[in-house]
Amino acid sequence: MSANDILKSLHPLEVKVLLRYGSNDLIDTTRIQEDLRFNLGQCNQAVSWLTAKEFLVEHERVHRTVYEITSLGEEFAQNGTPDERILAFVQEHGSATLPEIASALGLENRDVGSAFGSLSKEGVLAMDAEKRVTVASGTPSERMREVRGLLDEAHGGKELAADRLSAVQNEAMAGISKKRGSAGSPFRLVERDEVTYRLTDAGMDAQENLKTAGVTGEEVGALTSRMLKDGSWRTAQFRAYNINSPPSRTLPGRRNPYCEYLDRVKDKLVSLGFEEFDGPIVETEFWNSDALFMPQFHSARDIHDVYYVKEPAHAREIEEPYLSQVAATHEDGWKTGSAGWNYGFDRDFTRRLILRSQGTVMSAKTLPKASIPGKYFGTLRCFRYDQVDATHLSDFYQTEGIVLGESVNLRTLLGFLQMFAEELAGATEVKYVPGYFPFTEPSVEVHIKHPVLGWFELGGSGIFRPEVTEPLGIKVPVLAWGLGIDRMALMNLGLDDLRELFSTNIENVRLRRGN
Amino acid sequence: MPKIELSQEALFSYLQTRMDDVELEKLLTVAKAELDEPVNDEGIVKIELNDTNRPDLWSTAGLARQLRLHRGAPMPDYGFVSRPGEAAETGTRRVIVDAGLQAVRPFIAAFAVTGTAIDEALLNDLIQTQEKLCWNYGRKRRSIAMGVYRSDLMKYPVRYVAADPDVTRFTPLGLTEELTMREMLSKHPKGQEFGHIVADASAFPLLTDDRGDVLSFPPIINSARIGAVEVGDSNLFIEMTGTDMPSLLHACSIVACDLADAGYTILPVTIEYPYDTPVGREVVTPCYFQTPVSTTVPYIEKLLGRTIAGDELAAGLRRMGIAATVTEAGVTIEPPPYRNDFLHPVDVVEDAMIGLGMDTFPPEVPSDFTVGRLSPAELFGRRVKSILVGLGYQEMIFNYLGSRRDFIERVYPESEWEAQHAAHVQVANPMSENFEFVRASILPHLLIAEAGSANAVYPHLVFEVGKVVRRDATDNYGSITRNSLGMLGADAEAGFTLINSHISALFYYLGRDYTLRESGDARFIPGRCAEIVVNGMAAGWFGEVHPETLEKFGIQVPVCAGEIDLDTVQGV
The missing domain is CATH 3.50.40.10 (Phenylalanyl-trna Synthetase, Chain B, domain 3)
Incomplete structure (x- = not known):
């Protein structure tokens, strides 16, 4: 911190202490309280802050035993001790029984009893045959005089240091004091370290800087509404704040960074001319796989790859003519020019309800009603029969899309992939390699080089097979693509576990930083 | 997708050349293959094959054959493969x-x-x-x-x-x-x-x-x-x-x-x-059972996006092991005996692409003009989100699958379990009971989040805009997917008054009117739950969550919550 920063970091309490003393002054809290009219709390704050800054250093530490007068002691000092009051009463009103004295003075019987015991032993008072207290010597005992002296000295909250008391005083004090925490005594015995401090060279430098800057510690903290109304702000000196002191935490309403990332991807795709599609989470085998020309006997369609719906197990119907056209394409290629898969298409199985396993479902479902030329996309929750771990979730997002047009081809597909790589992922280099997807031919994977993270697979793509498009009524080429959006989100958010994207921990989500 | 392990020495021997990992990885792309693990101490490399219709690539010899051909090796002659009806002499075999x-x-x-x-x-x-x-x-x-x-x-x-x-x-x-x-x-x-x-x-x-x-x-x-x-x-x-x-x-x-x-x-x-x-x-x-596939150069050119000379095409296909006759009239290819992945002429197009090389197809900026649009539900959802954020809510996002215990048993009293079970879409083949039900409401996830977040500074105000799925006998699929808003407040002071004011502000800024009617929803304290009605249709509910529900989730602060069917409120 610069000298200026140090000045700004000083609290007015610190400023006042720094300005008050010289390099040879021995400073203790009592002295500060007297000199600067601080209360003990302010005094302790100022000392601890200045010590932490090494402007103040401990000079000496002395262990002390002191006696503090209690509220009872203050009352005794003012109104007399029980001893004094009993003596005065008997001298004034003549002899009386102990209960009469207690009642008249408002004291407890046993307190009066024990006081009389001492006074009687010391020959000040005596008791006659009728058990009435009478005056004996009538002169206060040495003990009484010592106690009175101690009370008078301490009256008003002054501490009495044990090592300053005479032997007699100490003896008298022993009878009227108890340790901290005990009640009912006029004095409290306190043991503590008394520390004296002195200003360091750095402290003296700071004092010099404060003087040069004209800082007094009397500057104004907050601007108040009253100062604005009465114009007193014009003459006020405003204390400079330490702008580097840590701010307090606030709990704002806030978007989830993962959702914000998904939104940015959607916005980018819209800016590239894509229209968003959406659809139900529960789907049929027909749209999930059959319409995508994946044969019903395909190994990827085993029971252990998709989630089946328990009830109802089947959709009531599949829309015609798509059902018949897709079925025929599987069986013998229909009119698509394909040989087909050469098996009997199962029209019950195709109605089987499942949880959508790939976003391509909605690409296929969009085809029958798509415009030409047309571009469509969706960010869709998909479900897979996978053991959940850092790289697999039971449900996750895929971003998929299609481009329909008389003039689209492999090179325009690569053009889109390049656009996605640069616009969505900030890629510096793009690489296209042949890929395999059951529903596209040719198929292309796009790998990109991220400026920080190196090479990774951005997504898959291809041109829909005619066996996919023609049964759904589309005669033009259709580019299809999908992006591994959850993985890109992980990289974007600096996370390495897919489960973190869907965290249920409120504090985690609150603390997550955007990117 | 199969993964194979093979001896790197054997592979190089079939290839009649050696290469480093970088070169091998690049070459493998012509077989849609990836170097899964580079060579280990035993000389074994692991390779992943992506094309499930090319089982000929799932062996050292088969993979090496494709790689060798692509590098220009001559096509092998497998004369032992007979033609159907051909009377080959096999003796006693x-x-x-x-x-x-x-x-x-x-x-x-x-x-x-x-x-x-x-x-x-x-x-x-x-x-x-x-x-x-x-x-x-x-x-x-x-x-x-x-x-x-x-x-x-x-x-x-x-x-x-x-x-x-x-x-x-x-x-x-x-x-x-x-x-x-x-x-x-x-x-x-x-x-x-x-x-x-x-x-x-x-x-x-x-x-x-x-x-x-x-x-x-x-x-x-x-x-x-x-x-x-x-x-x-x-x-x-x-x-x-x-x-x-x-x-x-x-x-x-x-x-x-x-x-x-x-x-x-x-x-x-x-x-x-x-x-x-x-x-x-x-x-x-072995018997040759494949049939020739015919197509035309213009068809291939149209899909690949550039002109391709006849001999260039034939050479490209040869690098994929395919003998092709290219004439003015058309292209006829004969699949090699070890391949059976030509269902349609489009399959020839892909081999042409790989054989000619991806590098020979420069990306082209698409020229068709189309208007981009977010879906109406997405746009409406974003309006909802910005209002909730303004009200001080943290947005959450949850998985959609969960257990019967979390979605039903902890939320509802036992008397409602069977009815609620019937309202949920259940998975017939769950991986575990933790992922057996599709959520029909966002509330359970909000309660799970609250239950696990007692260490987070209060107050908690959280929401999610997402999908829920409910059984619906009138639907062709027996269920419907809806866009929903779930919101929850948890704090010593959280109650009906808080959520009521937030619902009111939300509808005000959405420009939608609503009325309330008393609801006997068992998830809430009786008399402190309201049903939201929009255009005469039930559109959601909100209230103070019943302590029995809170206890089952182990939540020790009062919770108010609400859920709104956004499709109904939006009016679609």
């Missing part, structure tokens, strides 16, 4: 099929090989090919099973018969005692794994030689003698049985071409069927 198999496992293909003594690397490769072909392509031995035998111990002709499973006994590979075929299903590990394929048949498939010595019990297990191939054997008999003739012949050609590439002489075998098959009653295998 015959397999005679029993009529009883037609209903059990009707087809078989076979050939023999002779050459140098087989070494460990080749034997391992052969076993791996068998596993990958029969598991990934042969549907776990259901449609293809393969056996390899020591032909020196056999006497032709081989007989493929339907045997009585309780009478026929032999010693299976891996055991030392004889068992009946039925006993093998329960007592042999392979019987336990694959027995279900034949278990229901009255007769089991059996292969014997002419003397009656057992070769194997396909598709389950070889015999312990003829079926125990070892390093050093130089004469082998290889057969495949199955249910689908094209894939069987395909697999047979793949293995034969691999062994031919390894330097072995392939000796075809004649199969005699007592019944009709797609390739006749007598067939010599």
